[in-house]
Amino acid sequence: MWKDFISGYLSFTKKDRTGILVLISLVVFFAILPYFYPYFIKQKTYDPGDFKSAIASLQVKRADSTAWYEKRHINNRNNQDQYSPSTKDYTSPPLKGELFYFDPNSASPADWKKLGVRDKTIATIRNYLSKGGKFYKKEDIGKIWGLHKDEVERLLPYIQIHTSNSTNNPAEKPYEKSEYKKISYTNEIVDINIADTAAFIALPGIGSKLSQRIVLFRDKLGGFYRVEQIGETFGLPDSVFQKIKSRLKIGSPQLRRININTATVDEMKSHPYLRYVLANAISQYRIQHGNFEVVNDIKKIMTITEDIFNKLAPYLTVN
Known part of the structure; x- marks a missing residue:
């Protein structure tokens, strides 16, 4: 029984024996291949004379390059000396x-x-x-x-x-103490609807640019109906507005009103409180629902909030 087990375990089929034979042949082939390699591949021989010629050529090129650099360096120095x-x-x-x-x-x-x-x-x-x-x-x-x-x-x-007689050299001129005129501001109350730029410049903290902006803002609005609108002027710091607020007044405002039943989008959008979005909304609502009976009717437009209406109402009319 033991003998049959050994015999069955160590016995090989014909296919197994063929595979083992091929494997052994490949191992032997690659083992002896290095010994026969020099006979099949022709070794390339190098002439030492060629190697020496290549070195000599490199040395010549190096000498030419060095000479060119030195010549350029000398020329640069000459140019620098020329323009010193x-x-x-x-x-x-x-x-x-x-x-x-x-x-x-x-x-x-x-x-x-x-x-x-x-x-x-x-x-x-x-x-x-x-x-x-x-x-x-x-x-x-x-x-x-x-x-x-x-x-x-x-x-x-x-x-x-x-x-x-009078020297033109600023460095040689004696120091002259400059005399600055101190700007004095009057306590006159300014009517913001009729004041010109000069009247605004007389207020503390207001220069020519700010005065021009205030007047331009007033013209675009169609007049002021409350003093606080001055504080909305572009570029006017709140600290300056608070300083001059007590010096401002509104006499008899005569506002330029927009007829929301006849005005076009272009006419309405030029107003600082309307612009295109609100102007277009008013125009579209008028087209769909007809003319407005009273100014309060614009509250029916969703984009017009209570705050927007309160700012706009003084500038609107339906007549």
Whole structure:
């Protein structure tokens, strides 16, 4: 029994034996493949001479690149030296020109040319003077870009700056105490429906812009019916309004009213309290339900709240 069990467990079918044989063959093949690989693949040989030639070529390119960089660096330094300001210790070719006494503030281009100054430098000087520049003392000429130190020293002895009785140099003017006029405000009461911009400017905290805005706001509304409307002016701080509130009054308001039965959307929307949404709502309601009998009828429009109605009512009419 034990023998039959061993025999049955270790016995293989023909298919099993074939698979085992193939597996063993593959293992043997890959095991001996490295030994035969050099015979099938031709090894590429390298000539040391080619390697040395490549190195020499790189060295030549490197030398050319270094020489180009050094040449560029020298050119840049030369350019910097060429455009350096006159404060640098630079020795330029001597100017060829006639020396005579001159005022750099009034000298003409021809005078500068006669002195031997280069055209580019002359243009720089003229540009400096045209933009409000001025030479206040001889040494100021050294600030001109393009005039080198030795050139400045050549011209200095011949510079004569003519000064007027009143100096034009702000730095040399004696300090003058400014006298400011203190603005005084009157206690006059201002009628906000008839006051002009000058009357509003007389109020503390109100300048020209705010006064113009108040008048413009009043014109768009069609007049004020209460003082608090001044506080709705764009840009007017509440602190300023509270300060001037006691100085404001409404005499006899004559408001410009809008007939909601005949006014178009464009006419109504120009009013600061209406704008397009409410103007269009009033127009649509009128088209659907007919003319309004009384101003209170606009309360039937859903978008018009009690607060909106209270602000609008003084400016509306049905007649």
